Amino acid sequence: MGAFSFLCAIFLVNSCQMQGSSAVTPVFVQKGKDVLLNIMTADVPENLFILSWRFNQKDVLVTFFPDKEPTVSNNYTGRIETDVKKYSLKLKNLQEADNGVYTARVTGSEEERILAEYNVTVQGPVSPVELSVDSSVSSSSDSCNLTVTCRTQDSHISSTFTCDTQTCSPEGGERSEVTTSAASLHVYLLNDSIICNHSNQVSWTEDIKKAKHFCPQHADPDKQDKNVIVPVLVAFTIVLIAVVAAVCYHRKRLK
Template sequence: MSVNHLLVLLLFLLTSKTGFSAEISVFVQTGASVQLDIQTQQLPEFDILAWMNDKSESIVRYNSDSKSVKPHDSYKDRVDFNDRTFSLTLKNMQKTDSGLYTARTTGLKNEDLASYRVSVIDAVVAPVLTVNSNWSSSDSCTVNFTCRAPELMINSSYQNNRCSPQEVTSHEIHNLTLDCSKKYILCNHSNPVSWKQARINITQLCDDNKNERSIQSESSLMWPVVGSVAVCILICVSIVLYRKKKGAQEVVVEGNTVYAQVEVQAQTQEETGDKRPNTTYCTVGQYPKTTNHSETDLTIYSTVCKQSNKKPPAISANST
């Protein structure tokens, strides 16, 4: 049972004998409706029963003789009056409607039957629950977090499957409460007309953190291995390139003549003044003797640079 209902019940017990009730506080959400009741069991004889606002305006007037109901022009489209219980219902309440509402009878005796202090307030906004940092091991999880609403904030931590419940209040009507269970962190924002909650699944948060740390650990172990492999590859490539650069000259065998290609800087015909093609030879080695050749050694030549010319070559080379 809500606090407002308890107050109404208490006032009913008090007014059942005295016929008068003290001021009752009522909170209404903006845009909602509110019903104002008369708890007196026996009403005195009256000519007029009217519900008044704090501006002394008659929101509605009921005539007991004619049984007629006359609403105020400013409330005509958003007021309902029950001519049996004499309760008043106000619709589409706005903040400007906040104030004191009184049920009053006039006749042989003027009497106030009920009085309500109505406060029209907005619904609360959803709170924001933020994880500041979290740490988890194989057997525990610790989370630091903030529960926040307009003008209200709670900082706390979750450890060993629990946290300390906390509550803060603003303007005596807005409450921010924090609580935890084994599965959730709960942040509640409320006022007398509304309630909203934000929550975090602490079990999932801790499991995700453990998985992330496991991946980071595996990555930290993998990088040294990758680095070592990369270094080995670089060393192998360097050795291969070095061997190619310093390797033996390419040797070509054609028939009984062995040629080796050697890089030299050739002179052009204009530089030498010689119109004839020039062929340069260098001795590479001797061709090995075989049973099919005579005992005479065979000389091996290497063509270093040979310039082409349309004239027949002036010098020819034969192996001896």
Template sequence: MTDVVVKITIGTCYYDAEPKLGENFIGKVELSCPASLIFTSPQTSDCGVYSAQLTGDRIETIKYNVTFQDPVSPVELKLHVISDSSCKATCSTEDDEVIDTSLSCDNKSCHLAGGERSKVTKSGASLRLYQSNESIICNHSNQVNWTQSKKQINICVRSEGSTLQTTLIVVAGIIVAGIIVAAIIGLLYCYIKKKLCFAQRQTGSSNSQTLPQSQANGDPRVIPESDRLMNGNTAESPV
């Protein structure tokens, strides 16, 4: 805020005549005593206390405490759904002034429940969140102008149908996830079982006996063990 500075007298007001302005204020202000003082091209540097003399049967001094403000910036209102029964409203300005509040909701409507609903900004403006019927309104204002943003509460309201739909989606997701897990376990089981069967076949093959190459080819020089035993018994038998 600009510091209040005492200015020189603007001019003189008369009960039965037009006001007379000082030379420094001609073309700059419009004076209508005793209540009105209008600056034609106001600047923030013009803030301060001005005075005018009211002349008539008696002389009085009229003071005007003048404050100028820049127009307020636009605001942005956002609604965030937190759960089926609550919502959050956030109101912010371009110069990073923020307030937020929570809303409690049922299947029909919402109402403001808690949080910061208003504040005075650094520039002296008012920033406020409030509810009007089925709308949430963010208002930014000062003595010069105001801006606002409005949203319908039904963005936050959860109907019974939407709640049921959400529940069905969750259940379907769980079922699909269960099927996928079961399929993965089945594939792993089959893979492990196949590996074990293959290993058993390999072990059986390594333990089996293989005929000598000469016997397999029918070499007459190779005499089977059974024939040798028979020949030995024949030689030892008495005539």
């Protein structure tokens, strides 16, 4: 057998021996927080020789040995906590440099396989949002248009809502986009509230404005009815008092 054939045979053997799930679990962590990475202990072979956690397939973070304390890499001293019974890895105070794939790999007497794999993404908290509303009343005075602008530190979107005496609706549908910081900026309508939401997988913030504050036509119909009824009742009462007073005065003169 030639050298090339021999190397191919070795590669095929190693490929068959490297067993386990190839599924990578996505995990999102807020910057400065901790992450706990677990494995299924039932998958750990009884003839365990070495179980190691690696970062991006090269840096060994921690190594577990049978009946011994785990060994933590010098570069991660003080940042890693382990559980000997569960073979878990807790990485503390995550930063952007910690983005990557974390793999738990076990070596027994006969095989080597992957037990768990996590793709960790570290994100900062999203910035606050500011929702501004400009309104214009139509010439018919039975509807109004609201131009809504939602701003963050690095992005903004605008949308237009049309409101009548009963409802508001967005022109062209709800607006959303991904900002330069990979967060989501979304403007939508919920009941009579216009909401701007800024969020990523680890945090969110929002600003809310009431449509009826900018669109008088969209005020509470019951309140509008009351505003009409009250003046009518007052006028009727005044007229009634005047009529009663006139009748009393007329009777007094006839005596």
